[in-house]
Amino acid sequence: MTDIILxxxxxxxxxxxxxxxxxxxxxxxxxxxxxxPSGSGKTTLLRMLMGLEKPDGGSIxxxxxxxxxxxxxxxxxxxxxxxxxxxLMIPGKADPALIEAHLNEIGLPGCAGKTAGTLSGGxxxxxxIVRAVLHPxxxxxxxxxxxxxxMFSAAMTVSxxxxxxxxxxxxxxxxxxxxxxxxxSELILFxxxx
Numbered sequence: 001m002t003d004i005i006l007x008x009x010x011x012x013x014x015x016x017x018x019x020x021x022x023x024x025x026x027x028x029x030x031x032x033x034x035x036x037p038s039g040s041g042k043t044t045l046l047r048m049l050m051g052l053e054k055p056d057g058g059s060i061x062x063x064x065x066x067x068x069x070x071x072x073x074x075x076x077x078x079x080x081x082x083x084x085x086x087x088l089m090i091p092g093k094a095d096p097a098l099i100e101a102h103l104n105e106i107g108l109p110g111c112a113g114k115t116a117g118t119l120s121g122g123x124x125x126x127x128x129i130v131r132a133v134l135h136p137x138x139x140x141x142x143x144x145x146x147x148x149x150x151m152f153s154a155a156m157t158v159s160x161x162x163x164x165x166x167x168x169x170x171x172x173x174x175x176x177x178x179x180x181x182x183x184x185s186e187l188i189l190f191x192x193x194x
Contacts (some may be wrong), residue, residue, distance in 0.1 A: 009058035
């Protein structure tokens, strides 16, 4: 794995400048958090790292081919079970016992056989997180992963993530402060806009 380097990237939407010659190095195997307010460019940055958007200027290098992501929307297939939704992202034959162990750890015991459409918002969120974690990747990107979770569930989810990032580079965008995450990650600061 190599470092990911954003060199003087610029990005605008119409008259709104989101980034202007912004540079950042994401060191391989480190955990980063974005705690900027809504509308500051957190999602745009993640989408550029995923290759879903291109910067207007500058360059991004070192992004690995294998990326796992949790979007702001859960993107589950509602009529499939939790286990089936997660298994879709695991190459080869998925191990149901492994998936159930991850579900137990993130606070979803007994949910493997439930269809995604019957889950609460917080349960869907955690299912999406397990799916991203179990997909083999070198880069893990999470956009507001704690949305819909109470403080206890958010803390359990952070603990789960820290246990299973497994040396990957991770970028977690969240406006929800979480002490364990803050202690175990590096903060990315965007330049002030005037």
